[in-house]
Amino acid sequence: MGESWPADATRPGTTSPTRRSVVLKVAFAPLVCSLKPALATSADDPAYKAFVSVSRFLTGRDALDPSLASRAYEALSKEDAGFGRQVQALERLISDRKPEPLQLQKVLDTDKSLLAPLPRRIATAWYLGVVGKGDQARCIAFEDNLTNVIVGDQLRPPSYCFGPYGSWAQKPM
Amino acid sequence: MAEQLSADVVVIGSGICGSLAAERLARQGIPVLILEAGPRVERGRLVENYRNAAFKNNWMAPYAGTPWAPRPNFIPEDNGYLVQAGPVPYPAQYIRVVGGTTWHWAAHAWRVVPNDFRLKSLYGVGKDWPISYEELEPWYYEAEVKIGVSGAPNTGSPRERPFPMEPVAEPWAMRRFRERLAPGGYEVVSNTTARNSRSYDGRPACCGNNNCQPICPIDAQYHGGLAAEAAEKAGAKILPNAVVYRIEHDARGRIAAVHYYDPDKGSHRITGKAFILAANGIESPKLLLLSASEKYPKGVANSSDMVGRNLMDHPSSSLTFEADEDLWLGRGHQSPSSINTLRDGPFRSEHAAFRLDFTNISQARGAAEDLIADGIFGPDLVKHLRHRAARQVSVKDVIEVLPNPENRVALSSKRDALGIPQPELHYSYDDYLQRGMKVASEHYNRIADLMGGTNRRPSKEGTYDNNQHITGTMSMGDDPNTSVVDRFGRAHDHENLFIASTGVMPTAATCNSTLTALALALRTANHIHQTAV
Numbered sequence: 043m044g045e046s047w048p049a050d051a052t053r054p055g056t057t058s059p060t061r062r063s064v065v066l067k068v069a070f071a072p073l074v075c076s077l078k079p080a081l082a083t084s085a086d087d088p089a090y091k092a093f094v095s096v097s098r099f100l101t102g103r104d105a106l107d108p109s110l111a112s113r114a115y116e117a118l119s120k121e122d123a124g125f126g127r128q129v130q131a132l133e134r135l136i137s138d139r140k141p142e143p144l145q146l147q148k149v150l151d152t153d154k155s156l157l158a159p160l161p162r163r164i165a166t167a168w169y170l171g172v173v174g175k176g177d178q179a180r181c182i183a184f185e186d187n188l189t190n191v192i193v194g195d196q197l198r199p200p201s202y203c204f205g206p207y208g209s210w211a212q213k214p215m
Numbered sequence: 216m217a218e219q220l221s222a223d224v225v226v227i228g229s230g231i232c233g234s235l236a237a238e239r240l241a242r243q244g245i246p247v248l249i250l251e252a253g254p255r256v257e258r259g260r261l262v263e264n265y266r267n268a269a270f271k272n273n274w275m276a277p278y279a280g281t282p283w284a285p286r287p288n289f290i291p292e293d294n295g296y297l298v299q300a301g302p303v304p305y306p307a308q309y310i311r312v313v314g315g316t317t318w319h320w321a322a323h324a325w326r327v328v329p330n331d332f333r334l335k336s337l338y339g340v341g342k343d344w345p346i347s348y349e350e351l352e353p354w355y356y357e358a359e360v361k362i363g364v365s366g367a368p369n370t371g372s373p374r375e376r377p378f379p380m381e382p383v384a385e386p387w388a389m390r391r392f393r394e395r396l397a398p399g400g401y402e403v404v405s406n407t408t409a410r411n412s413r414s415y416d417g418r419p420a421c422c423g424n425n426n427c428q429p430i431c432p433i434d435a436q437y438h439g440g441l442a443a444e445a446a447e448k449a450g451a452k453i454l455p456n457a458v459v460y461r462i463e464h465d466a467r468g469r470i471a472a473v474h475y476y477d478p479d480k481g482s483h484r485i486t487g488k489a490f491i492l493a494a495n496g497i498e499s500p501k502l503l504l505l506s507a508s509e510k511y512p513k514g515v516a517n518s519s520d521m522v523g524r525n526l527m528d529h530p531s532s533s534l535t536f537e538a539d540e541d542l543w544l545g546r547g548h549q550s551p552s553s554i555n556t557l558r559d560g561p562f563r564s565e566h567a568a569f570r571l572d573f574t575n576i577s578q579a580r581g582a583a584e585d586l587i588a589d590g591i592f593g594p595d596l597v598k599h600l601r602h603r604a605a606r607q608v609s610v611k612d613v614i615e616v617l618p619n620p621e622n623r624v625a626l627s628s629k630r631d632a633l634g635i636p637q638p639e640l641h642y643s644y645d646d647y648l649q650r651g652m653k654v655a656s657e658h659y660n661r662i663a664d665l666m667g668g669t670n671r672r673p674s675k676e677g678t679y680d681n682n683q684h685i686t687g688t689m690s691m692g693d694d695p696n697t698s699v700v701d702r703f704g705r706a707h708d709h710e711n712l713f714i715a716s717t718g719v720m721p722t723a724a725t726c727n728s729t730l731t732a733l734a735l736a737l738r739t740a741n742h743i744h745q746t747a748v
Contacts, residue, residue: 099593100592100593100596101592101593101597102593102594102595102596102597103597143592143593143594143596144590144591144592144593146590147590147592148590161590161592162588162590165587165592166587169583169587169596169600172269174269175291176291176292177291179269179291181266181269184266184267184271185266188583189579189583189600192597192600192601193545193577193579193600193601193604196605197425197545197546197604198423198425200271200424200425200426200545200577201266201424201425201430201432202424203422203423203424203432203433204423204424204425204546204547205422207384207412207421207422208384209423210384210386210387210423210546210547211384211385211386211547212387213387214387214541214542214543214605
């Protein structure tokens with residue numbers, strides 16, 4: 043699942059030069075979502091380490107893309123200055139009380155914990171590539187968000203070419 | 216500083232109807248000027264905007280409105296451009312840019328069925344059209360060739376000549392619907408669409424980007440941007456960022472000019488011999504009402520008081536469920552197949568008719584949102600996401616609304632940044648519609664039964680999605696007392712004003728409106744050439 047998507051969302055053989063130049067723009071348009079350079083985040087930072095550990099727990103994935111991890115952490119911290127503290131508190135709670143991932147939200151809701159919004163914010167950053175709400179919502183990942191990665195053996199991210207004409211008629215593997 | 220620009224034909228609105236009417240006239244050597252409220256847009260930029268959007272389910276997001284040409288937006292919240300007077304909201308979506316709203320559509324290009332033209336005489340409801348299917352048939356064909364329509368035979372609309380292209384290759388998921396629903400008496404057919412099943416007109420065949428809405432990255436489907444391009448290639452001029460705010464008539468009632476604002480609210484006056492209003496089914500009646508004068512106190516073209524009235528669209532209810540086999544929606548184009556056999560019949564005297572539509576939009580993102588909202592984390596999140604992405608499917612109806620003069624577009628007291636009144640919508644659902652919705656629901660459940668459907672989630676009762684097929688607001692008819700334009704789209708009140716829009720359709724019929732509006736628009740352009748310039 044590590045290979046890149048077909049770089050251009052077109053098919054070969056377009057003859058119009060105008061269209062080809064537009065096509066190239068589509069292919070190589072800066073994908074701000076995915077290529078924005080992550081700010082330097084120290085891997086030794088205890089808050090960051092807690093974030094990665096909690097992310098593994100919430101996402102159900104042990105191997106997490108480090109560049110997306112640092113991008114998500116930066117965005118979540120920017121959204122809420124207390125994020126680093128909160129995610130460390132959440133990590134402590136998980137290691138102390140050892141809830142199953144399916145039970146975590148219920149535990150937090152029952153406790154009326156201030157940490158209750160955190161799991162959804164973190165999962166949304168990883169799975170949907172979105173941080174923030176309403177007008178403040180920002181996309182930080184699209185092609186490599188976990189949703190698109192997890193179904194990537196069967197589907198391309200929308201706006202990317204599935205394959206040669208008619209290939210979608212085949213039975214899925 | 217008022218300039219004096221003019222053209223033989225002045226078109227208001229550069230969407231697919233306005234642009235292709237303009238192109239037809241320009242190809243016949245007639246000078247045409249198109250005034251477009253919004254800016255030019257570029258396909259690569261739109262794709263980039265989509266990929267960077269936070270709300271991928273907001274198909275308006277790549278098309279940011281401008282202060283001078285605002286447009287409705289509802290996600291993350293209603294921007295309030297449309298004022299809803301009720302009783303039910305009418306949350307229409309449309310785009311104000313060069314090329315208009317079909318930059319983003321599912322490219323459905325159906326013809327109506329012949330009986331759609333005679334709802335009143337056959338079934339005692341609605342209205343009859345002033346024209347017949349036979350009269351429109353050659354224009355349908357001209358439109359289909361122009362935009363490149365692919366379709367399956369025997370979907371209820373007779374045709375003289377074959378489709379320009381064969382249907383787009385059927386995705387696996389749709390094939391399974393077709394195979395499993397047939398024993399239940401349901402005939403699932405490939406949709407008639409303006410989507411290439413081979414190279415056509417210098418544009419490629421579909422490659423399954425599954426992004427038809429909000430933007431096809433490769434122009435495999437036709438859209439208004441291509442229409443605008445074609446109009447300019449034929450010699451028409453497009454003036455973007457020109458917000459027409461008044462239609463000016465002379466003492467005899469001929470349209471003398473239109474006035475527009477530029478983004479700095481500088482006012483400009485454009486004269487012409489003939490005028491085509493093609494600014495969609497809401498913005499067009501708004502402009503007519505705005506142009507009220509002493510001689511025409513109810514608005515231009517409105518001595519019938521029908522401008523803005525009889526607003527219709529196609530509401531949709533739906534059923535989402537999980538099939539008992541892996542189907543993986545999202546492979547191929549977004550809207551490949553439907554059931555077309557419920558669009559006509561004696562039942563139409565009792566309840567609304569409809570198409571049934573199967574989505575092929577990828578379910579993955581929606582499933583992830585739902586699961587996270589439900590607090591599902593960990594390995595189960597991965598497992599359920601894959602399961603739903605593989606098995607979650609949905610069927611919806613596209614149902615006919617009857618004309619009701621109380622359903623209408625009016626002018627609100629709210630004003631946009633240029634000081635122009637915003638549209639106010641009055642909308643409601645009647646029992647004829649609700650009875651149709653009930654029948655559709657029964658079909659959804661039978662379909663789910665045939666697909667081994669579990670985890671059935673019907674849409675909320677009484678609340679329907681809108682399909683942006685804005686019809687009726689400037690209805691055509693032979694009687695000037697009850698219609699706005701004649702059978703050729705000419706305003707009864709003004710011999711040199713024509714309307715090219717879904718808004719001239721006197722009934723909504725049971726299919727997406729674009730091809731019908733386009734066929735009418737081409738017929739109107741031909742009529743203008745023969746009689747008005």
